[in-house]
Each structure stands twice: as C-alpha cells, then as structure tokens.
Amino acid sequence: MNKVGIIGYGITPFSKDDQKIETVMLNSTKELFKTNPQIDRKDIDAVLVSTNNNSKYLSPVLSEMAGIQPNISHTIESLCNSGTNSIVSAYSYIASGLADIVLISGAERYDSPGQILEWDNSRGEYKHPIFWASIFAKSYKREYSISDEELAVVSVKNHKHAKENPNAMSNKTYSIEEVLNSKKLTDDLKLLDCSRPCTGSASIILGSEDKVKQLSENPVWIAGIGQKTISAGFTKNISFSSMESTKLAGQSALKMADKKIENIDVAEVHDAFSVCEPMALESLGFAMDGKGTNMVKELHETNNFKINPRGGLIGSGHPLGATGIAQTIEITQQLQTKAGNRQIENPQVGLIHNMSAAATSSTVLVLEK
Amino acid sequence: MNKVGIIGYGITPFSKDDQKIETVMLNSTKELFKTNPQIDRKDIDAVLVSTNNNSKYLSPVLSEMAGIQPNISHTIESLCNSGTNSIVSAYSYIASGLADIVLISGAERYDSPGQILEWDNSRGEYKHPIFWASIFAKSYKREYSISDEELAVVSVKNHKHAKENPNAMSNKTYSIEEVLNSKKLTDDLKLLDCSRPCTGSASIILGSEDKVKQLSENPVWIAGIGQKTISAGFTKNISFSSMESTKLAGQSALKMADKKIENIDVAEVHDAFSVCEPMALESLGFAMDGKGTNMVKELHETNNFKINPRGGLIGSGHPLGATGIAQTIEITQQLQTKAGNRQIENPQVGLIHNMSAAATSSTVLVLEK
Structure with missing residues (x-):
C-alpha cells in the first residue's frame, strides 16, 4: 500500500x-x-x-x-x-x-443547509444543534459535577488561541465572566459556548x-485513520456524557498509527460547543472520564496550546465542509513548525478529531513527521 | 493491491x-x-x-x-x-x-435538483439538458450526414430492451414513426429521444x-476503471459530435483491464438522449466515427441486446444518482447469466459508460467474470 x-x-x-x-x-x-x-x-x-x-x-x-x-x-x-x-x-x-x-x-x-438535520425526528421540534448541545451539557455537568464556570474555560482558552490565528473569525479574548454573561440561548448554553457557522x-x-x-x-x-458511525439520530447515542463514535474512531486511528494517546503532542478536537471539548478529550483518552475540564483548565493556565491551537471551532468559526480540512492544515503547520505564535514546542505526532450531528459519527486522523 | x-x-x-x-x-x-x-x-x-x-x-x-x-x-x-x-x-x-x-x-x-446546472453560464438561458442535447444532435447529424430516422432507432431499440426489464419505467415499444412523431421539444429533439428523470x-x-x-x-x-473531467461548462467541450472525456476514460479503463474494445461482450452506455448512444459508441471505439448509428441499426435488426440490454436511460428512466449503479448491476447480471429475456449469450467481459453534463466528465468501468 x-x-x-x-x-x-x-x-x-x-x-x-x-x-x-x-x-x-x-x-x-x-x-x-x-x-x-x-x-x-x-x-x-x-x-x-x-x-x-x-x-x-x-x-x-x-x-x-x-x-x-x-x-x-x-x-x-x-x-x-x-x-x-x-x-x-x-x-x-x-x-x-x-x-x-x-x-x-x-x-x-x-x-x-447542513446546520439542521431535518430527518432526525428524535430531536422533536428542537432540531437546531444548540438543543443536543444543551442536553450534552446538562448530562455532562450532572454526571461529573461540573460547573458552568469550568465549561466556560474552553471558550476562554479557544478564543485566546484564535487571537493568534490570522484566519480565525474571532480576534477577541473573553474572561470566564464574559462567557457566563453572554446571551443565554438555553438553560445550559450561552452564546460564547457556541461555535458559529x-x-x-x-x-x-x-x-x-x-x-x-x-x-x-x-x-x-497520514499515519492513522479511524472512523465510526453509530447512527444518524441523536437519541441513538448510548450516552450524552461521552462520545462513543469518537472513542471507537480514536482507538482505530491510534492502532493503525501504532501510537498511544500519550504520543500525541498536539490535537484539534471538534469543539462545536464548549462541552464537546472535555467530552472529546475523555473519549479520545487524553483525560479520564469527568476530568476533561481539569485538563482544559491546566492547559489554559499554563498557556499551553496543545489542544485546539488554531482556536477550535469556537474561536475560528465553523464553515462545516471546511472545518476538517482547516483542522488538518493546523496540525500539519504545527508538525512543520510553521504555526507562528500558536506553535507547540517540537511536536512529532498530531491528531485531528472531527464529528457530525451530536457525535453520531466521528473521524480521527493521526499525522506524523 | x-x-x-x-x-x-x-x-x-x-x-x-x-x-x-x-x-x-x-x-x-x-x-x-x-x-x-x-x-x-x-x-x-x-x-x-x-x-x-x-x-x-x-x-x-x-x-x-x-x-x-x-x-x-x-x-x-x-x-x-x-x-x-x-x-x-x-x-x-x-x-x-x-x-x-x-x-x-x-x-x-x-x-x-441535479437536472439543471445553474452555474454553467456557457449555456446562456438554455440551461436544461435538452438544449445541449439538441446542439449535440444538430452537430452530429451535420458532421456525419445522419438522419432523424437513424437516431430514432436508438429509442426504438432501447424501449424494446426495456420491455424485458421488470424494473424499467417504460414497458411500451415504439416504431421509428412514433418516435419521430412524438412531441417536438426542439428542432432536433422529440420527446421519445429523451431519457426521463x-x-x-x-x-x-x-x-x-x-x-x-x-x-x-x-x-x-472490477477489472478496469477510467475517469476524466474535461470541464464543467458545456462549451469547453472540444467537439459537439464526440465525447472527449468518454474517449479518455474508455482508453484508461481498457488499459487497466488489459482488454481491447473487441473483448467487450456487453455494454451499458449513457443514452441520456438518443444521439448520445452513437456518439458514446464511437468515442469508446465500438464503432468508427460517424458509424455509431449503423451499429445501432444492425443490433436492432438482429435483435442483439449487446448495447444497453436493460433499455438504457431512455427505456429504464434516469434517476440520476441511481443510474450508474443500475448500469453496473445490469452488466453484473449479464456476466452472471441472470438477465432473463435480456441475456446476451455467454458474455465474459462487460463495460459501463456513465457521464455528466454534456459529457464534460465520464466514468468507464470494465467488469469480468
């Protein structure tokens, strides 16, 4: 081959x-x-x-x-x-x-037209992605006793990263308070928790x-490829606090690349909404279940750009069909030491996580120099 | 591989x-x-x-x-x-x-929504496929002194084949006169010259x-694969009497399969309109330039189902995204001797020709037992 x-x-x-x-x-x-x-x-x-x-x-x-x-x-x-x-x-x-x-x-x-999946009647009248994201947030917060403040750090960190990305839609930084005080969309989602089309x-x-x-x-x-489709309908997910398709795709990609998650120096994960980042980090194995927000907090406080260096979907914007390509370009630039102010020190192996429709399907790629 | x-x-x-x-x-x-x-x-x-x-x-x-x-x-x-x-x-x-x-x-x-290519301004106000097909017909008839009667045989033959195909949309047969006397759509196209969505x-x-x-x-x-994209715009075609993308795709597919066109026992060709069948037969090498209608006439008169045994697009109907799969199933059934009344005698090698948008792109597949 x-x-x-x-x-x-x-x-x-x-x-x-x-x-x-x-x-x-x-x-x-x-x-x-x-x-x-x-x-x-x-x-x-x-x-x-x-x-x-x-x-x-x-x-x-x-x-x-x-x-x-x-x-x-x-x-x-x-x-x-x-x-x-x-x-x-x-x-x-x-x-x-x-x-x-x-x-x-x-x-x-x-x-x-890819923002609303009309077919998915399991979403009832709540077809917009903010509704499944709200259910994810409520479920994740309840299961692991996570606060809104802890989730808000995802948005704070990724906006900070996006400021160093000349192609990102956002070039503003926000405090945790600003995220929490941004427009309330649902009980569990503020405007700044969301990526924007x-x-x-x-x-x-x-x-x-x-x-x-x-x-x-x-x-x-391209050293590793993993993909998994669980369903198209949101409520066929076996959990609303973790991403089964991401877990399986991640395992396959790492196996194909003959790497462990500890070998990954830099990663793009699909933070369509703030809660998605810790969930993805846990499902990929970067953090233990319920500990994704701890990892996000530590990265943010140490100014470590390891996760979502280009600012993620929240900071960069989310042009659906372009997002997976932009993620792959970011990891390529990181491995080539061409990422400017976003550069991680000497990365050898990177990972891309890209998903659709409440993580009913996921792709994980592993890249190496 | x-x-x-x-x-x-x-x-x-x-x-x-x-x-x-x-x-x-x-x-x-x-x-x-x-x-x-x-x-x-x-x-x-x-x-x-x-x-x-x-x-x-x-x-x-x-x-x-x-x-x-x-x-x-x-x-x-x-x-x-x-x-x-x-x-x-x-x-x-x-x-x-x-x-x-x-x-x-x-x-x-x-x-x-795939019937009209809005982008193609080279079609002017005439965006419906019947207009490029009319230009093909006029150009082909003029270049090779072909009559409307000769082109009508394509529709007569393919409707005859479709009558033996239980999945075809049409189960009626027509005479040359009936094709010529069917509703006039343009100077060079009658209704029965057209496949129907x-x-x-x-x-x-x-x-x-x-x-x-x-x-x-x-x-x-699958022994051979050939594909070629010349353009998206209709008027970038180098000829309106032959199909350049089909010629190149056919050559590649035969080369990969290590076959000559003489080895092909049965073929599906993309007869979106009657003129497309002789043009495709010539571009694929089944007939010399300008002699495609002679081949069609001979096949029809000898009741030989070699070309478009399932009735082609004209007889079967043309559900765009399904057509190439249906063509491939027909050739598979032929090679498996499961084609019922449409069966060619003992075929070993078959070919599928499928194209888009006035043959601006083509795919050719070669199948063998």
Whole structure:
C-alpha cells in the first residue's frame, strides 16, 4: 500500500462574507497554488469538494476555474465531518493506486443547509444543534459535577488561541465572566459556548510517498485513520456524557498509527460547543472520564496550546465542509513548525478529531513527521 | 493491491412515485439484503450514498434505517455519474485496505435538483439538458450526414430492451414513426429521444477478493476503471459530435483491464438522449466515427441486446444518482447469466459508460467474470 502524505495547503480567513460558494472554494485553492508553485496543475489526478452546499457538480466547476482536468472529481458530504471524510477518501484513492496527487477544497457559506438535520425526528421540534448541545451539557455537568464556570474555560482558552490565528473569525479574548454573561440561548448554553457557522474555505493536496518526497520540503504523513458511525439520530447515542463514535474512531486511528494517546503532542478536537471539548478529550483518552475540564483548565493556565491551537471551532468559526480540512492544515503547520505564535514546542505526532450531528459519527486522523 | 468484486445487489422499479428520498434509498437496500441473506450487516465497513438530493447526512440515515454501524459513511455527488463515482470510491476504500465490504445505495427522486446546472453560464438561458442535447444532435447529424430516422432507432431499440426489464419505467415499444412523431421539444429533439428523470434506487455491495470468494457463488470483478473531467461548462467541450472525456476514460479503463474494445461482450452506455448512444459508441471505439448509428441499426435488426440490454436511460428512466449503479448491476447480471429475456449469450467481459453534463466528465468501468 502506498504511503500518503501532505504536499501543500491553502487557507483563507473565515468570515460572515456573502460570497458565492464557487468563489469561496476557489479562494483557498488559489492561495494553495500561490504558496506552492512547485505543484503542476497537470499532475493532479483527482479533485474532491467537501461541502454541504446544495450546488451540484462543484468539483468539475472548481477544476475548470482552477485550470485542472482531473480524472476523478466529485463532492463529498457528511455534515460537519465532510472535510475529514474527504481526506480519508483522498487517502484511499492514493493508497489504492488510482491517484498520485489529490486536491481537496472544503468550502461553506455562513447559511449552510447542513446546520439542521431535518430527518432526525428524535430531536422533536428542537432540531437546531444548540438543543443536543444543551442536553450534552446538562448530562455532562450532572454526571461529573461540573460547573458552568469550568465549561466556560474552553471558550476562554479557544478564543485566546484564535487571537493568534490570522484566519480565525474571532480576534477577541473573553474572561470566564464574559462567557457566563453572554446571551443565554438555553438553560445550559450561552452564546460564547457556541461555535458559529461562517463562510470559509480550506484546501489541501495529498500525495503518494514519491510525490510527497518530491514536492514537499517538510513532509507530514497520514499515519492513522479511524472512523465510526453509530447512527444518524441523536437519541441513538448510548450516552450524552461521552462520545462513543469518537472513542471507537480514536482507538482505530491510534492502532493503525501504532501510537498511544500519550504520543500525541498536539490535537484539534471538534469543539462545536464548549462541552464537546472535555467530552472529546475523555473519549479520545487524553483525560479520564469527568476530568476533561481539569485538563482544559491546566492547559489554559499554563498557556499551553496543545489542544485546539488554531482556536477550535469556537474561536475560528465553523464553515462545516471546511472545518476538517482547516483542522488538518493546523496540525500539519504545527508538525512543520510553521504555526507562528500558536506553535507547540517540537511536536512529532498530531491528531485531528472531527464529528457530525451530536457525535453520531466521528473521524480521527493521526499525522506524523 | 486488493482485487475488488461484486458481492450482491438490489434494485427496485423506476417510477414517477412521490416518495421521500430516505424511503427510496432504503427500498433497494432492503431488496439487497432480502436476496443476499449471506451478507451480515455487521461486516459492512462503509456505506456510501450516491444522490443529487439536497438532504444531508443520508449515509448515516440509511445506515441507521438498515441496521448498519459502518466506519466510513458519506454522500457522493457528481450529477449524472454520481453512481459510478461512488463505485470507484468504494473500489479505492477496498483496494487501499480501509474497508473489506462497502454498501452503495444510489437514489433519486423524479424532481432531482441535479437536472439543471445553474452555474454553467456557457449555456446562456438554455440551461436544461435538452438544449445541449439538441446542439449535440444538430452537430452530429451535420458532421456525419445522419438522419432523424437513424437516431430514432436508438429509442426504438432501447424501449424494446426495456420491455424485458421488470424494473424499467417504460414497458411500451415504439416504431421509428412514433418516435419521430412524438412531441417536438426542439428542432432536433422529440420527446421519445429523451431519457426521463424518475424516482428510483439501486444498491450494490462490493468486497475484497476474500470476501467476494466467500460471499458470492458467481463472482464478478472490477477489472478496469477510467475517469476524466474535461470541464464543467458545456462549451469547453472540444467537439459537439464526440465525447472527449468518454474517449479518455474508455482508453484508461481498457488499459487497466488489459482488454481491447473487441473483448467487450456487453455494454451499458449513457443514452441520456438518443444521439448520445452513437456518439458514446464511437468515442469508446465500438464503432468508427460517424458509424455509431449503423451499429445501432444492425443490433436492432438482429435483435442483439449487446448495447444497453436493460433499455438504457431512455427505456429504464434516469434517476440520476441511481443510474450508474443500475448500469453496473445490469452488466453484473449479464456476466452472471441472470438477465432473463435480456441475456446476451455467454458474455465474459462487460463495460459501463456513465457521464455528466454534456459529457464534460465520464466514468468507464470494465467488469469480468
């Protein structure tokens, strides 16, 4: 099986801009080619678009606009983890020998139709994600005696990280009090506990071992992949205080990479809402059950950027189809020591956690130098 | 690299039914499990949905409804060749070792949003596919001195084939005069020259070599894959009398399979409109340029079902995301000698041609016993 790595990437600022989806996805692809002049468009075998946008045939559209005539071209959608699903698909095209170089562009508009899962009647009339997040928060706080203040630290930390990320939607920092006093959305959620949908795009090029060695001075490899789908309906989750799909995907990814969670130096985890970060940290094995907020607090107090260095979804914004790609770019930059003020000291192995629809499905990737 | 083959399939009648997309896609999946009791849902590693429908997260939705908890789950869209794109993606998941068994369900409703490509301004105000098909017809007839009567034979032949296909939308046969006298849509297109969008679903399960040998009594293998994307915009085609993407995809697929076009015993080609069949036959190498209609006429007069045995898109109906899967099932049935009244004598090698948006992109698959 071919080894698969990252050749280059391009990302543009996340915003509330009202741009056409075609413009959005092209923006980061143009940035990619501008910053990676060594990549010849003629060598690109596949173009994948990761989005929830309703426009069709976006991969051939992007190909034409970017001057590429690939063999393979299609869109991939799976709500919020469309991005990492696209990376896994690109990995398989390369590892199987059907492609040597694959471009992925993740793109979304602020008004993405992927925010509400109409099908899920188990949510009753409460279809917006803030409602499952509220149930998660209530359940998690009750099970482990966690306070609103402890959860608020997630938002404080991630906004602090986002301030060092020039592509993040937020560049403001907040105190715990400001998070707690921000607009109350439900009994268990304040506005600053939530990531916000936005317009954004992130592009990445993956390649086979030969192509990566030829085209990247600073290779980063996909060492582990884990994915799990438990259900589509929220109430099929076996717990509202932990993430079963994340646990299983994390175990598979670490096994494939032959790593332990202790080997992970830096990670992006899917903090769609503040409660998701400690839950994900526990389900991935970074912290014991109920101890995720302790870890968050310690990282925050020691100014350690290990978890969600780019500011997470809460600080960066959450353009659904672009999020998994942006997370992967962040870990790549960290491993390449190109993360500026967000840089972790000398990381060797990084992890990406990306999930959809109340963690009914998850993807975990392990990257290494 | 793992060898990849077909373990089982399920297909339900194409119709104008007004059913929810979730019901449509589940129908053929249920048929698949009913007719393949040897397949254990627990062994399914990936579930892919091929559709242009705007509903999100359909792969986890199908998984939950069908009682599957896969690792990989996402939707694939690329207009009319979404189905074969999904088959190629499933192939790559298996060949790369990320999955051993992959379920694909292709599904569409009669009112699919994939019928009009709004982005393509090169079509001016004439965005409906009948307009590019009319330009194809005018160009092809002019270049090779082909008559409307000669093109009408495609529809006559394919409706005749569809009459032997219990899942086809049409069960009527027509004379050349009836095709010519059917409702005039444009100067160069009559109603019976056109495939019709419909509600339909087709599911297929692919597996690794071990799994296919274990679970299928009558293995059929994916021997060749070819894909090419020229553009998204119609007027970027270099010719309106031939299909460049089809030519390149066909050459790649035959090369990978180590076959010549003379080795192909039976084929499904993408007859979205009558003119597409001779154009595709020529671009694939079945006939010399301008001689495709001669081949169609000869096949029709000798009652030879070699090309489009299930009735093609014109006779079967065209549920966009399901079409490529239905074509692949037909060739599988032919190679398994299970095609009933449509059966070709002792075929060893078959071909599938599926394309999108005026042949701006094409997929060609070669299957063998």
